[in-house]
Amino acid sequence: MNNQITLTKYTLYYTQDLLEQSIDFRSLMMTENDPDQRIPTSLHSFNMLPDQDQAQYHPATNLTTNLTIESPPCDVFQPRHRGPQVWSETRQELCEGTTYFRSYHGGVYHKNGVVFGFLIDGWGSMRDEFTGRTFISHGGGRSASSSSAALKRQKVAKYRLSSSQNSSDLSISALLNSYHEKKPVVVIVGSRYKKTTFEIPHRYCVLGWYGITHAWAEIEEQEIDNDGDLTDEDLLINGDTRDAKRPKRESMESTTSRPGLGTLEPRGGFVRWKFRFEWIENQEFAPWWESDTQPIGERISKSEFQSEPSNSTSSSVRHVAGGTQLYTKRVGYVSMLPAKDSGSFNSYVAIQCLTVGSTTCDDPPKDLTISEDFLAPGLLAPEFDQWAMPFSIIPPLPPDTTKVTHDLGRLFWKGSHCERCGRISCREQWRGWQCQNCRALHNTAHPIIPAAVLRNPNSPLYDGPVLDEGPVHISTTSGIVKAREILPGGVVKVVYLFPKGGLIFHFISPQSLKREADELFELYQTQEESPERDIVGFRRHPLAHSKVRSRLLANQFSYNAGAPYKHAVRVETAPLDQAPFAVRRALQIVHNTSRLINPEYEFNEVLSIAYMEGQRMSWHNDGEKDVGEIIASLSMGSDAELWFRHKRGPHTPPNVSPLQRPRGRPRKGANIDVAVSQVPDPPVQMAKALDGSEASAPSNETLASSSASTAAPFPAPGQTPFGISVTIKRPRGRPRKLPAPAPASLLESTKLMTCSPIATPVTVNRQKRIPKRKHTKLNSQDSDDSVSIAQRGEATVASESTVSRTVLKLRLSHGDILIMRGREIQKYYEHAAYPTGFRIGMVWFCSYITFLPVFSAQMSY
Ligand SMILES: O=C(O)CCC(=O)C(=O)O
Structure with a gap:
C-alpha cells in the first residue's frame, strides 16, 4: 500500500519534471498503470525518490519503493526519449561515466595512441565546420588563452595557437592513427559549441560514432582583434617606438619563417592539423538532432573525389586566381570539386591530405574556404560500415554489488547511465547510484567486507610489536626526527618531530588489539537501519575551492558529525548526539588512545x-x-599512505622544488629513500615527547646543533637498528659513494634516527622543469624559446640542489x-x-566552538 502511494508521488514528480525537459516519460507511467508493460532494460531494481534533498537526509527504506523492471532479451537498446541517448551536465560525469571520454582538460581522449572520444566545444579553430553528419575540426594542443585587452574587456575567453602543431604531438598522432587505420571515434558535443544549427540540450551530449575521412595541415593565421590603438609593449619597453606603433599585423608579418613542418613558425600564422569527420551509418542510434521527417544529407558520388584532374601536378597546393576552394587528395590522388560559383574545375587549391602511412604534409596552405560539397556526406571509407561498432555508446550498467567479496573496486564508483533519460551521473551516494536528472536510484547493498580480507598478504600478522612501522619515506633534508617506543600490550608508538614545531604520533597495534577496529569497520558497512543503529550517510561532496566552474565532487565519500567541517570539501554536518552509532563508537575508541x-x-x-x-x-x-x-x-580496512610535503609559499625552504611532485599514487613497495643517520642520545625535546604530553618540537637551532655535533656515519644500505628496510635511492647515472657503516656498538645504543640536514646524502629529485606556459601575445615574441620548449614537451633537468617538496610518507594500516x-x-x-x-x-x-556540545567519551556502548 505504502509502496503504491510512493510510486504515484514519484510518477507525478517525474511527469512534471521531465515534461519541462521534453523527455518522453510515458513508458514509466505505463509501467505503473499496467504492470505487464515491459520496458526494454536489463534486470535490476530501481528505488524511486521524490527529490534529492529527501534522498540525502532520510534513510532509503522509509522513502522508496522497489520497482523491478525485467527486460525482454534485446540486443539493440531502444531509445525511449528524444534527444541524446547519453549526456551529462559536468565534465566529471562524462569522465566518470563513460569509458570513451576520460579527459578532464583536452578535447581528444586517447589512450595508447588510440582515440576513443573527441569533444567539440567552445571556441573552434579557423575554418572549423559542422553540418551534423560531417564536421571539420582540429587536433588538440599548443593553444593558449589570448591575453588580448579587448577580449579581456569583453570577458571573452579565447584560445589560439601559440606555436605550430606537429604530427607527432600526442593527440594529433593519435588522430592520425585513427585516420590511417580507419578506427571509429565517439564524438561528443558541448553546449558551448557555436557551429550547430540545432540546440544542444545539455552541457555534454554524445553524438555517436564518426570516422575520420581526411587529415591535413593548414596555416592558421593569428586573428587580429580590433585593438588597432594598442601598441606592442615589448617594443616600447625596448625603446623602438617607431616599430612599436606599427599596427600589430605588420610586426607579426615580419616573423621569419623557419623550415620544417611542426617547428615551422610561418609568416603570420602557425600550422594547425585539421580533420574531417563523417557519421557512420552502421551504428546503434540515428542522429538524435535530426527529426524523423528531415532528409539525411544528400550523398554525392565518391568518384567525383577520386578522379585525378588532368592538370594536377605533384605539388600539394595550387593557388589559382579566381577563388580558394578546399579540395582533397585521397590515397595519392588529387581530388577536386567544382568551385562553388564558377561551377567549373578550373579554380582550386588542392590540399594534399595525408596519404595512407604518411605523417608529413608539405607546404600547408593558408587562404582557404571550405567547399560546401566537401561537407556533404559520402566520403567515408567502406570499411567503416563493414564492422559492428567496437562498443555501445551506452555505458554498461553498474556492477552487481551483492556479489562483492573482497574489495570495492573501481567499477563501484564509475558513473552510471540512466536508461530513462540518458543522463550520466557520478556515484555520489554510498548506498547507490542515483540519476541526477530523474532521481531514479539504483540501490546497492554489498555484503560486509571484513578487514581481514583487505590486509596486505605480504605483511606479517604481528602478535608482538610491529617491525616495519615505517616511515615509507623520510626526506634527508626535512629535519624531521623519528623516535620509537613500545607501550604495554605491544603497541608501537612512533613519534615524528617536525623542525618548525609540531609532532605526529603513530600508534600501531598487534593483531590482538585490532578487534575493536575489526568490529567498527563492519559496523560502518552495515546497511540495515534499526531504531538504535542508523547507517552512516556517506556521500561524495563538492570541492569547496574548485577552479572549474561546474560542480566538482571530491574523490572520496565522507560524513561529518559535530562541529561544521570547513576544509577542502563542502560537507553537511549532523549533530554529534544524532550521529550514527558507528561514529560514536569510533569516537570512544580514539579517545581511549588520545x-x-x-x-x-x-x-x-x-x-x-x-x-x-x-x-x-x-x-x-x-x-x-577554529580547529584546535x-x-x-x-584507519580501517586496506592500507593507505599518508604523505606530507612543504606548502608552497614564503616558508618553503629555498632548495625545495616549486613543482608539484610527486603526483599520482604511491609506488607499490616503496622503500625509505634516504640514508638515515644515527645519534647516540635523543635530544631533550624528543625524550619528553616519548614520555607523553610535555613534548614540544625542538627548534631548528637545537636540531641543527644536535645533528651537527652528533651526526654519525651512515649505516650500510639496508641496515638500521630497528629492522627497517632501508635502501638508498640514488638518481640514475653515476653511483654515489656512501659513507662507511657505523660501528655496531654505536648502532645498538641508538634510540633515535635523525634525518640530519647536515652531512647526509641528498636524494636529488631529477624533475623535468617545464617552463610555465605564457599567454599568447599578438607579437613576434610568441615564438620565444621558453614557450616553444614548454610546448614541445622538451625538458631541462632541475639543478642538483632542487629536492622534492614531499618530506614524509607514512603507511597507515x-x-x-x-x-x-x-x-x-x-x-x-x-x-x-x-x-x-x-x-x-x-x-x-x-574545534573551538563552544555552542556545540562536546561529546563525552563516557557513553554507553
Ligand atoms: O583518510 C585519512 O586517514 C586522511 C584524512 C585526512 O587527511 C583529513 O581528513 O585531513
Missing part, C-alpha cells in the same frame, strides 16, 4: 571518510582557524591511530592520503 598522550583531549567533530579502490584525498591541510591543535585519525599535534604541521605542510583499496578513515578534530 588520552595516552593527554587525558584532557576532547574531540567535538568527527569526519568519517570511505574510500573505494582508486580513490584518494589529495593535498590539503586541516589548519582552519590536536587532530586524530583511525588497519587499526592504526595517528595524532597530529601542533598547528605548525598544518601551517607549513600539507598532506594527502592514498589508500590501496577499500578503506575507512576517521578524523577527529577539537
